[in-house]
Amino acid sequence: MPSTAEPFIRARNLTKRFANFTAVDSVSFDVQPGEAFGFLGPNGAGKTSTMRMIGCASPVTEGELHVIGMNPRTEASRIKARLGVVPQQDNLDAEITVRENLLMYARYFDIPGPIARRRADELLEFVQLSERANAEVESLSGGMKRRLTIARALINEPEVILLDEPTTGLDPQARHVIWERLYRLKRRGATLLLTTHYMDEAEQLCDRLVVMDKAKIVAEGSPRQLIEQYSTREVLELRFSDEVRAQLDGRLSGLADRIEMLPDRTLLYTGDGERTLEQVHTRNIPLESALVRRSTLEDVFLRLTGRTLVE
Amino acid sequence: MIGAIRMVQRNALVYRRAWRGSVFFSFLQPTLFLIAMGVGVGRLVNRGDASLPAGVDFLDFLAPGLLAAACMQTASFESSWPISGKMTWQRTYEAITATPMRIRDLVFGELAWMAVRLSTVAIAFTAIITLFGVPRSPLVILAVPAAVLTGLAFSAPIIAYAATRKRDHFNGLFRFIITPLFLFSGVFFPIARLPEPLQTVAWFTPLFHGVELVRGLTLNTLESPAWLIHAAYLVSLTVIGIGASLWAFRRRLHA
Incomplete structure (x- = not known):
């Protein structure tokens, strides 16, 4: 963990309030480049709201947030150009094919056609969907859709990848395939941020994590440190x-x-x-x-x- | 606005597969109306004193009205279910806003795509009515943008409405707004034939202004300042609808 580098993501007293409740209550954390950082907690703990603020999909109510050195309030498009987002619920474009999903997504990033086509083929290979390239999205299994969503999040070669419960709802085999792919990304030096309520997922993938409960961070450390400290x-x-x-x-x-x-x-x-x-x-x-x-x-x-x- | 063009490209990619279904709705249906009503009913009408403005045949009266109405119907349909589908069911907009695409790219892209779709409907139907010998002036060329504007005046506010819906609530829109407008906004008979208070109501509906504008350009009966009022009404409704759509999209996608 290169602790001397400028943190990739820096949150100080980050707060998200909706009309009648506080989803994230004054949390602070740093994520270093190349780190796999997890948010562990039950449903409703504030993990997704935190991720959405980092992904510039939700405005910060209070506090400070910097993503790759930029402010989501003023530089959302520039931040998004360098992020890959895997949302909790698949939102693939069901009206076009598997490969078209990647090519169309590349266009939203203004990636030139020849580069987009090369990357799409490489990514389909990476997530083991080359054979389904021309299939309708609807015909894919849940695990395949997740893999395609991950491939889509990688089309712009992002520096930070946000994964919101990447394996929730998948069967054990499909989960292991996803973990193995994410582990490869990690080894290539990608910075991963993931939320999960599976401890095995957090233990397998995260270098460091925060435990969230009721909108607050209640503990922080590596999985090993946390176990030593609290168990x-x-x-x-x-x-x-x-x-x-x-x-x-x-x-x-x-x-x-x-x-x-x-x-x-x-x-x-x-x-x-x-x-x-x-x-x-x-x-x-x-x-x-x-x-x-x-x-x-x-x-x-x-x-x-x-x-x-x-x- | 490169972002809006991306949205148009996405919709065009989808439409490449789905276009056949829409041909009946936007194009064949008005043509069938034109033949059945214009030619069939027209024979009966022209025999009596229909007192149509400028003394035209019923077919000539009806055809430009159907052109404006076809654009209204296509625009309303394409701006309701498909928009709420992309917002709520498929979450397509959520996926796109995770990229550098901005919310205004989505809204202007959807409207630009609608303008493309409406242009194809308007051009094709204008060609048909030209075959029937309806146009009285080369100004009929301008009936195409006028019909597209009529569609956009429906599309923009309906997009805003669709973006706020969590379930589809569009049956009411079609039953209580679009169908009555189709029947009573001067497409089939002059609104002067309506009882006095209903005439005022009809005057305030957007389709009436669209029909008047398109008909005036087709039959060369436009008088200024009337055409300016019609156009200004439609442009205003479009602009208000765009503002409302931007607000509704922000509320759903950036909360």
């Missing part, structure tokens, strides 16, 4: 029958750094899950199931807000 190394997940659960009070105390009782399972935060599990057994507490796993950002989020990410 233990491992988590023991236990399930009990309803009767056992009802009479559990106090029987688990002292076994873990922290215990979280969720409706369906009980989480014990501990440095060594196997040892804690042995201790549970020696206390003769009957279990339905037990699972030892590493801590994830989900645990961080639960610790910070008392709620799970996907509700």
Whole structure:
């Protein structure tokens, strides 16, 4: 992470208010060139509103925002020329073909025809849609549409790519294909900004992220740092029958750094899950199931807000 | 305005596939009306004292009215569902505004495209009525831009309306505005034949001014300052509609 460089995106007390609610409440962050930066949080946390302000699609209510050194209020078109945007909901042009979507989009950027055609073919190759170049957009699967949307966002060779929940609603296979492509972009040095409510997505792709909840940033760091700071190394997940659960009070105390009782399972935060599990057994507490796993950002989020990410 | 041209290019690309469907609506339908009403009904009308202005045949009276009305209908149709589709369902405008294209590029581009579409309708229909021997003067050439202006005076405000709709609410527009205008704005009979209070209402409708202008240029019956009033009315409505469209697009796309 080149921390000496001028940040690509700089937000200070950035605020977005609509008529009757505050979507983003005085958030500050920096994104460095070449970084993959994530906004993690549940629906309604203010991630999309933040992205829309960065993409110059929504005016800043208050605070300071600089995107590639420019002010969205006065230089929106110049900023947009250097951004690639993958919105939460696909907005491909359904009335023209796959390849025409890329060529037409290139025109909006004033990219000359021969260059646009070359890039369109390269990008279709990159997102593995060359065979569908002349297909109608409607005939594509959800994963293909997402890939085409990503290809379209790359047509102007953007310096910053904004991805708003790039894999929400896709099946696991389609998600992995997208992650793999985004990972390649990252290795080529692209600056990625993405929002997600999947912790595995954030852990896989983000160098650094902020956790948002109720319009505010509640934590910031690399996935590893956040887990170290807000969670233990491992988590023991236990399930009990309803009767056992009802009479559990106090029987688990002292076994873990922290215990979280969720409706369906009980989480014990501990440095060594196997040892804690042995201790549970020696206390003769009957279990339905037990699972030892590493801590994830989900645990961080639960610790910070008392709620799970996907509700 | 290079951005507006991009929008025209996009619509032309789509239209290349969809043009067949629109030929009936914008072109064959008025031609059928012209034959059925102009030639068929016209025989009956011309037998009696129809007291049409300038003593023209019913066919000659009707044809320029249908030209203006065809432009109104094409403009209204193309400015309602397709615009709200691109705004709400397909989110095409959202996609385009993520590029350096500006909101005014979208609005002026849509109107420029509409002008192109209306020109094809007006030129083709003018050619047909020329075959029927309707025009009385070379001024009929100017009936084409006059008919296009009539269409734009509908298109601009309807684009603004369509951009504010989250669902399509256009059936009411066609049932209660476009169809009554078609029937009572002087296309089929002079508005002087309407009862007194309705004449005033008819005078204030945009189609009346479009019909008068197009008819005057086709039959060479224009008198100044009347034509100036007609043109000024249509231009004003277009300008107001453009302002409203810019406002409506900003509210939806830059909130």
